[in-house]
Amino acid sequence: MRPMSKLAYPLTIRSHHLLCMLGFRGLGYNSTFVSNMRSVVEELRSDCTLALTLVAGCDVICAACPHKREGKCLRKTDSEAKSVSLDLKILAKLGFEPGTQVSFCEALERVKERIRSEDMAEFCSDCEWWGLGYCVAGLERLKARLNALL
Ligand code: SF4
Ligand code: SF4
Numbered sequence: 001m002r003p004m005s006k007l008a009y010p011l012t013i014r015s016h017h018l019l020c021m022l023g024f025r026g027l028g029y030n031s032t033f034v035s036n037m038r039s040v041v042e043e044l045r046s047d048c049t050l051a052l053t054l055v056a057g058c059d060v061i062c063a064a065c066p067h068k069r070e071g072k073c074l075r076k077t078d079s080e081a082k083s084v085s086l087d088l089k090i091l092a093k094l095g096f097e098p099g100t101q102v103s104f105c106e107a108l109e110r111v112k113e114r115i116r117s118e119d120m121a122e123f124c125s126d127c128e129w130w131g132l133g134y135c136v137a138g139l140e141r142l143k144a145r146l147n148a149l150l
Contacts, residue, residue: 005043007060010051010101014059015087015094018107019120020129022138027129029066036064048105056087056098086123093119112142 067075
């Protein structure tokens, strides 16, 4: 049985973080951020039936980010607008509305069906983590699976 969670479900996930989670290998903005993101990713990987609310805005991963202030992404002056715009593009690509509730499995199935590596290159080309190749490798790993489980 899964240990008692500290996370509240449905878990609020900003849509572009569905892609970031695919590439998570323990890197991030500081140790608090990494520890929080690891908890979220590990819990979802342990049970993909867990429910998410997909949003275009700050989420449970942003919650421990040093760049989140006043409920916004203030990493750079244009980060809030760019992050929300990316969330909306990904929601549209997946065929979901902001605020849609789905299981993590269903969200991953949509990612697997509808997002290609070329799309990710377009979405992510100006992200500082893109050059590592972890995220596109995570997407390709997902596509190679028979089901959506990570
Ligand atoms: S490249 Fe950046 S925005 Fe794109 S999935 Fe990876 S961490 Fe997320
Ligand atoms: S950089 Fe911005 S979008 Fe990314 S986790 Fe931090 S607050 Fe959220």
